Each structure stands twice: as structure tokens, then as C-alpha cells.
Amino acid sequence: MLVVDVLAGGVRGGTAIMFAALGETLAERAGVVNLGTEGCMLVGALGGYAVAAETGSPWLSLLAGALAGALLGLVHAAAVLWRGADQFATGLTLMFLGLGLTSLFGAAYVGSPAPGFDPVPVPVLGDLPIVGEILFRHDPVTYLSFAVAPLLWFFLGRTRTGLLVRTAGERADVLHAHGHSPALVRAAAVVAGAGLAGLGGAQLSTAYAHAWFEGMTAGRGFIAVALVIFAAWRPLWVMAGSYLFGAALALAPALQARGHALNQFALDALPFVVTLVILAILGRRTLRAAPEELRRVFAR
Amino acid sequence: MTATLTQPVATEHTGIPLRTALRTAARWTGALAGAVALFAVLLLAKGVDPVAALTGMIAQAFTGPSLEQIVIKATPLILGAMAVVLPARAGLTNVGGEGQILIGAVAGAGVGLAVPGPAALPLMLLAGAAGGALWAGVAAAMRLVVGVNEAVTTLLLNYVALDIMLYLIYEPWKDPHGSGQPATRPLEIAQRMPLVSGTAIHMGIVVALLVAVAVWLVLRGTSFGFHLSVVGGNPEAARRAGLPVARLILAAMLLGGAFAGLAGAVHLAGVEFKLRPGLTTNIGYIAFLAAWLARHRPLPAVGAALLLAAVTVAGDSLQLDSGLPAATVNVLMGLVLLAVLGWSRHARR
């Protein structure tokens, strides 16, 4: 069934975007924009694939992907929070750095074999009609990803540390008054967020595409940044939005495999147009969801 | 009050004490040297002789044809940087150069397809500027009417612009006599940018330089430029001083978009001749960084654009002589930018 195939494709293809977008959510809730998510995904994709190729362990590769992303995130945190560099410019610089570094060190891994994650249907759940096909016939990393958005939601809304992160994003001066360093909290959020983006990259290379290739994220990091606005900085909406973007990407191949031609690009634009329309309609109300300190970044 | 009003302009044009200047120069040199040294370490890690690689790059950049290539590459970057510089004076962040350039190229190509002969060229450039302005205008309107920040909207509009171009070249505008790859039919020779006599450089560079000088003059010597910097410095104060803040913001975005759109049309008519995927390959983003490199001053931005173009062209040597992947040059570019953005002056905190 077409709808089921497209939704299953949306989950399959949306997972990498979701990891990155949740990471960006974390950073932005602490008041920092990371336009370099694309670069963080790329180093994660290569780091993950390279470690899988060298060690033979896919699980270790996830860790490596996260670590690689986090390291690039550390560069962002250092430049922006310690040296006072502009967030947008530094983020874009990070993208070019990620492109270059992965090209320089990734050539050796193009086409090289590496173990990865293959789809493993969940017993019982995977046999459910429709739902089983959409959600429970994927690779283990995708199952893992189901938990990340709820966990982030819980962390931000229900834990003390999450409160610190949100306060860093809303009222840095309050945090300061209570003896916490807003810069430190933000740095932690940026690094952890970049780590999630790296994890997304590793999912892309070791679980989805089963290959490393230069520039293989193909704009997914930027989509993730846009998605955070679309989802109004809420983790669970980010999850839904990621699958929506994924489904938009999955519709063309699903139709083609049934013999229909489709101009993919009209469809590709749709999620961005929808985001813009939502912003135009809700306007200030959407942006009221934006963390206060983030608004200050934008209105600088 | 007066101090805050005049401050942004004053810092730029009053004389800088010699000691501060020396310290700044030392810091810049240190930052750039650090970036190059880090790059050398990375090359060493790849088993490549960094001295040979870097001298190869310099040699590559200073051959005759390369100098022409640098100018050609810098042309859309200069215009793209102006699209950031002018709005930045009013405190606006235009991350949408990439999309505005694409729409400019699309508008230019549309005119080129519809209007035959040499009459098309000026119309193409005008259409490009208008298209870019329109695209930036969407972001300006959303900022002014519903209060959505332009950094968000211009970024989103980049994707819409890219998809519009891909949509057109994939089907409606695809060259029926082409090879089957998505691309429009090439512009007629008469529709292309003429070349500067005796060189391979197209006239776009003259357009770009004139625009840069115009931006410099406007920002420096006109009340419009002054008002923009007042809005950029403190919009609330500007409003209380009776300035038409909304109109100034609109004007800054429209002009910026027009420059980027012009960049797209010039790039199309001077170099590419047809729309195709990868038409801009990050020109808008590199131009954004060039503007930042120059701290949003128009004339230094020309230098920054030339520098980044030179790095790209010199980067050819990395693969032709040192056998490294082509994108390696992005590492050097990234490190230089990072050094300048973060380490060329005192930290803000």
C-alpha cells in the first residue's frame, strides 16, 4: 500500500534528520544556534563508518559518530561562547570545515566494506498490520531513536539539569545570579546537541545507506535546523516533523516503483513552504515559543 | 543618546591609534598563522609534505590564467557579500544570499529563454535583481508584518529557491535538445556577458566593483546610510528619533536581495550560460562569510571575496600537485575563517 510504504520510508529516512534536529533543539533551547549541523552530521557519518570499518563493531561506530559530532560542536562552543564569534558565521564555517575534513580523511573509506545495522523486524509488533510495517521493521538504531525525543522532552521539562538548560536559554542572568555559568551550560548543550547530530550522521552511513560517501548528508543538516523552527522547539513535534520530511523524500521513489513519474522537487519544497506559512500565520505566537535568549541572538 | 546614535559610524572612520593598529595587525597575523599551521599539521597527518603543498598553492594562485579565474570566481562573491553588508548595517542578518542568487539566476534565465538577441542581457540583469529583491522582500515582509526574524526566513527560503530551480530544469524548462541531464538550453552568445578585451574575465566584475563602490558611498556619505546604521544600532532610539524604521528595513533587505539576484544573473550570463543543479555551489554562504571576514565593511568585503576566491583556485594545486581530495581546500578556508571570526580580536566576554 502506497501510504504505508511512504510512511515506513518516512521513518527510515527521517531518523537521521530527527537525531540532528533534536540536537539542534537542545542547543537552541540553551540559546545557541548551530548552523553547522550539516558539518556535525558529516563528521559523524564518516567517524561512524570509519570506526565500523576498522573495529568491525557497529555499536562502537555509533559512539564514534556521536563523539566526532561533539568534537566539532566543541569548536562551535569555543568560538561562540568563549571567543564571542558570531553564531551564524561560525556555524556556516563549521559546515565547510566538516565538508573538508571528511573529504580529506574519508577518501580511504569510500567503497570500503564495513559492518552495519540491517533491518531486524521486532517479534510480534513487526507482524502487526500497517503499524508493524511502518514502525517495527527497521534497523536497531531506528528503534533506539524512538526513545530519544521522549527522553529529551522529559529531560528538558522534568529534570533539574533540563531546567538549567532552559534557563540558560530564557534568562541567562537568573542562572548567573544563582551561581551557575550560563556559558558552561550552553557549551554543554551545544556539544551534546552536536553529538546527537553526529549520531544521526552515523545512522545515515551505517544503518541507512551502508556506505560512506563525500557530502552524503546532502543538506539534511540544514533541513534539521529548519525543522526545529517548524516544530517550535518542542522535541515531540521535532519527531513528527522529521517523519513528515522523511515521508516527503520517500514519496517519489515509492511512486516511481509503481510506474508513476513525479517531479520530486515541487514536493521537496513543500515542508519549507509549510514552515514559512505556519510562521506567517502564527507569526509572533510561534516565535514566542522561541527561547528568550535565542530571540536576542536573532534580533541582534 | 547622541553617542549611541553616531557610534557605529564613528568607530569605522576616525583614526585608530598606532598601538591599537599594531596590536590588531599582530593578532590577525597570529590567527592566520595559527590556521595555516593547523592545516599543515592535518596535511602531515595525511602524509603530505605541507611545505610543498602550500608553496604549490601559492604558485598555483599566481599564474596568469589563475588570476583571471580568481577574478571570475570573486565576481558573484562580491555581489553576494554586498547583499549581506547593506542589510547588516541596519542590524539585519541576511543568510538568504544563496536563495536570492538562485532566484536571480532563474529570473535571468527565464528572460534569456523568452527574449532572443542582445536586448536580453540588460533585461536579464534587471530581472535577476528584481527576482532577488522579491525573494528578500518575502523575508522583509514577514519581519515587518508578522515579526518573524529574517535570519530564519531567509534560510528557509534558500531551500524553496533551490527546489524551484530544480523543478524548472527537471521538466518545464529542460532543454529538449539537451543530453537528458536536467539543464536549460544555453544562452545565445549575444545574451552572454561580454568579456573584458584580451582576457577570459567577463564584465560582471565591473558590475560587482561598481556596486561595491556604490554601497560604500551610500553607507558612508548619505543620510540613508546614516539612518540605516542608526536603526542597526538601536531601533527603539531610531523610532523615537522619528526615523521610518520599517521602510528603512524594507529598503535594506530589498537592496540586499537585488545585489544577490544580480550576482545570480551575472554568474549565469557570464560563466554558466544555463541553469543546472549545483549552479551556485554555496556561493551565497561563502559570500556571507566574506562579509563577516570584512566585518561588514563594503570595500574590505571586496578584498575578502577575492581572498576566498583565491583560496579556492589555489586549492586546485592540492589535488593536481599533492594528490589530495578536491574538497580539502574547505579545511583551509574553514580554519582561516574560524581564526578571523574568533581569534583576530579580543573576546567579547
Add this chain to the structure above:
Amino acid sequence: MRTIFAGAALTALAVLSTLTTAACSANTAGTAAPAVSGGAAPGKDSPAVGFVFVGPKDDYGYNQAAYQGSQEVAKVFPQLKVITAENVPEDDNAARVMNSMIAKGARIIFATSYGHLDAALKVAAEHPDVVVVQQGNLITGTTPPNAGTFFGTVYEPVYLAGIAAGKATKTGKLGYVYAFPISQTIDNIDAFELGARSVNPTVKTYAVSTSSWCDPAKQAEAAANLLKQGVDVITQHQDCTATVIKATEAAGAMTVGYHADASGIAPKGWLTGSQWNWGPLYSDIVRTALAGTFTGSKYNANFRVGYKTGDNPFVQSPYGPGVDEETKKLVDAAKEKLRNSSPFAGPVRDQDGKVRVPEGTTPDYETIEKIDYFVEGVVGSLPKS
């Protein structure tokens, strides 16, 4: 507000003054063929040869095959400096890179990607003393005296692979993941289906495009959807091939390779495939150019070589474990037949059942490279243009 108009006016003035500047000349790049200059024959005694690739030289695909060809040239001509450049996009950057190679002494340039043709012709026009040959595309109109294109009849081994696929499929559904509907690819898809049909008249080929020569994520999605439709043999026309092959193998389906022998990553499902052997042809082109006899030679044109005319640079890959003796015999017989025929020997019908090649006729290479329709049995539609 007046000042805004002043700014706008200044800009307009800038544009106008540029256009009316007298010191300018027409931008004829890539269109006009140069008059042959009185100098030496193009490429004669060149100290170096340049190769331009669109992707990385280790992609286990098209570019790696071309790179290996360039290394064989280095072996055959030890006195030559072989300069290679990978990841050269199919735009004006390609011309820039070629010019850099010329500055480093190259008088012979191989532009190896389909989309490098425009840049190759531009460089050829600017440098009458340099031989520029392009791999895979067609020059329309007059061929400049220092340029040419070359290719194998790629679709012939693909046709043979189609026979193996047609015999092996159990569901009667084959899958084809392709990038763009360029004529080369359409030929391949058609030949694959024609080969399969020749042994299995009801077999269908499902064609899915990714709109990119290498986007692994899109390939993964394409493969997943084909498999979902019940396809049990998948082949492709992509520059990087690992993603589709791994997905196919993981699903327990069968693979027909392209560009390179990838049986290593599909030990169970590998049937056969087609792969490149560029060395001999590259070397012969270089030999011709060095001797100063390029102009007017067979390479100074759209040169094509197939089973009919000589050694196809595109050869059949080894068989996998699942191919039986009967199939191998069928393939051998078909290969023998191709020595004086073509996969497109009539009758060939398109998807609508219309006869495109009448019975009893065999189209020539040039006609085949202009085919712009899917044949009967291919499921999928081409974008209208």
C-alpha cells in the same frame, strides 16, 4: 527615501555603464571551433596527460574505473606525467581544472564524465594545440580538429546481463536504479529489459531515478521500494554502487553489477554485471595524439566501439554462484550473435506498443544513442521535456 532611489540609480548606472563599455568582446566560450593554427599538431609530443573525474577516484564505480585506466596509461608511457583531478563538478570549474593541467604541461586531456562535454569543448576552443577527448557524450554539429568523444557500447554487456537476470528472477520483476534519463542510461535500461525478455517474455523492469549520480540515502530508499514491489533482481546506473548492492543482498535478492566487480559485497546474490577496462583504449588515444595524427583520426569524432567493431572497453563481470550452465550458454550464444547484430535489432516496441525499430533493421550506434523512450516491459515513465 530619496537616498534609496539614489542607491538604486547608482546600481542601475553601474549595470548600464558595463553594458555600454566599448572595451569588450563576445563571450563565445565553448561554442566556436577555432581555426587551425599554424603550430604543431594538437597533442604531439605532449610531456603530460590530464584526466578529469567527476567523483572520487576510489568510488568502486565509474570514476575508479577511469582512474585505473589513467594509471595504465602511466605504465604504458613512463615518460608521460599523468595528472589526475577528482571530484571535478560538471560546470565551469571543469574548464578551470583543465586549464590548470594545460598550464602544467598537459597537451592531452581526458574529460571522463558525461557532463564535462561543455567545458571540454570550451577548453578545446581556447587551446587548438591541446587534444581534448570526452568520455561518453556526443558532439553534435562540427567536431573541432582537436576534440572528440569516445565510449564503449555499454548497453551490449548490459543486454547480456539482462539475460542472466531474466533467467534468475522468480517474481518476474527486475529493478533498475538510475540517476538521470540521459540517453546512455535509457539505452541501458532498455537493453536490460530486452535481454531479459529474450529468455523470459513476461519479465518487467521497474525503473526508479535518484536524480543524482551518487546520493546513498536516495539509493537506499529506491532499493527499499523496489524490493517492496516484489523485485528480486536489482541493477543500477549510479556512480557509487555499494548502497544498492548491500540493500539487495541484505533482503536476500539478487544483484547485477555495474562499473565494477562487486561480488565481494554480494557473495550470495551476485549474478553477473558489466565492468570497465579503459586502459587499452586510453593508451591508443594517447598514442595517436603523441604521434601528431589525432586530427582526422577515428578519435577526432564520436568514436564508439562494440562487439561488432573490436574490443569493447566494457566487459562482462564474472558470474556468481546462482547462475546455472544453461544461462551461461544462452549468454555466450547471444554474445556471439551481437558480433553482427545489436540488442536493438528490430522489432523493438516502446511502452505504448508502438514499433520503434521495424523488423529486419539494425540501428547504428548513433541512432541507438539517441533513443528517448522506454521499451515494452519497462515500468516507469520518463519526465516530459
